[in-house]
Each structure stands twice: as structure tokens, then as C-alpha cells.
Amino acid sequence: MANKTLKEIIKDGLWANNPALVQVLGLCPLLAVTGTVVNGIGLGLATLLVLVGSNLSVSLIRNFVSDSVRLPAFVMIIASFVTCAELLMQAYTYQLYEILGIFIPLIVTNCAILGRADGFASRNPVLLSVLDGFMMGAGFLAVLIVLGGIRELIGQGTLFSNMDLIFGAGASTWKIQVFDDYANVLFMILPPGAFVGLGFLIALKNGIDGQIRKRQAARDTQPVTTGSKRVRVTGNVS
Numbered sequence: 001m002a003n004k005t006l007k008e009i010i011k012d013g014l015w016a017n018n019p020a021l022v023q024v025l026g027l028c029p030l031l032a033v034t035g036t037v038v039n040g041i042g043l044g045l046a047t048l049l050v051l052v053g054s055n056l057s058v059s060l061i062r063n064f065v066s067d068s069v070r071l072p073a074f075v076m077i078i079a080s081f082v083t084c085a086e087l088l089m090q091a092y093t094y095q096l097y098e099i100l101g102i103f104i105p106l107i108v109t110n111c112a113i114l115g116r117a118d119g120f121a122s123r124n125p126v127l128l129s130v131l132d133g134f135m136m137g138a139g140f141l142a143v144l145i146v147l148g149g150i151r152e153l154i155g156q157g158t159l160f161s162n163m164d165l166i167f168g169a170g171a172s173t174w175k176i177q178v179f180d181d182y183a184n185v186l187f188m189i190l191p192p193g194a195f196v197g198l199g200f201l202i203a204l205k206n207g208i209d210g211q212i213r214k215r216q217a218a219r220d221t222q223p224v225t226t227g228s229k230r231v232r233v234t235g236n237v238s
Contacts, residue, residue: 034147039096056129
């Protein structure tokens, strides 16, 4: 994982190694709370905060912690940042904190966070570790928002309902009633609907990746005209 470029770190977090769509980590809170967009944003921001903070701290102490206590130290760091996120939510977004409930403390057990701390932050300098934590958190947040939007739209016929729980009273007008007199689809509101939604997102990503690989293969084998002859190139075309 060492010696990654900034571009590779950004691409990994947002797409190529997305914690939810590729690593398939943190599924318990992801599937449980993404009934609406606002729930996804709340959990995603809390997870992003913990990822950035834990990666920063682990990178700072990486040369001072022995292998025998490495993992317990990392877990303690992660638990400390989860506590900070929990207290911030209690202070500023208490109603949303009540809705998310036990899934905020359960961020401690999110394998994506411990995996980034042990697999990347413990082997890389501070700036790269912070960027990695931010991009992994942003990728996870994006999936939460999209999945929450799909479930809210199909399940309730609305988008961006209860956004005032995060952004204040002014955000109460952000709600979009997409379908009038909509008969709620209970299946999508409940956790089983999250499995269907997440499966759709993973399939969509895999389909896009497959199309990208096909186009790249076609470019690598495209014929190149040299003089009056056509030469088939099987390598990269410069």
C-alpha cells in the first residue's frame, strides 16, 4: 500500500477500492439506517470524521508503537474518535442521533476503519494517511447518500425529507415530493430493501468497470496505419 500517488489514493477511495462497493465493509450500519438521505449523510459524516482522525493519529504514532500492542492501540484511537463524533451529534443533531441510535457507537467495529489504520496509515506519512481516510470516508458517504436516496424515493416517494435534522430549520423546505398520493413501498423502507439497493449499486459499478475494460482493450488492439500498410498494435499506443 506504500508509495501510492495522490491520484491513486483518490481513485481508490471514491471508486476502485470503495469500502462499500468493492471491499463490502461496514454493511451493518449501511443497510440498517439508509432509509432516507438524511440518515445516510449523518452516518457517513460521522464515519468520515472517524476515518480521518484515526488515520491521522495512527500515522503520527506508527514509529512508536510495537507490533504486540499495535491493534489494541488502533482500536482505542478509533473508539476515542467515535466517542467524539457521538458527543458532537448529541450536542448539535440530537434528533438524528436518536434515529441512528446504536449504529453510531458501532462505528468502532467498522472493519473499513481498522483496515485503513492498519493497512495504510501505519505504513504511510501523515498527509497521505489523512487523504486516504478522507477519500475512503467520502466514498462510503457517497454510497450512503445514493442508497438512502433510492430507498427514500421508492419507499416514500420523497427526496431530502427531514434535512433540518442536520442543516437547521431552513432546510425543512428542501423536501421534494416526487410522487403525490404515493403508496409507500414498505419493502424498500425496511432493511431487506437495502440489500436490493446495494446489490443494484454493486452490479452497476461492475457493469461500468466492465465497459471501461472493454474500451481499453479495444484501444490497445486498434490498428495503426503506417505508410500504406495497416499494422495491428497489441500493446499500448503512445
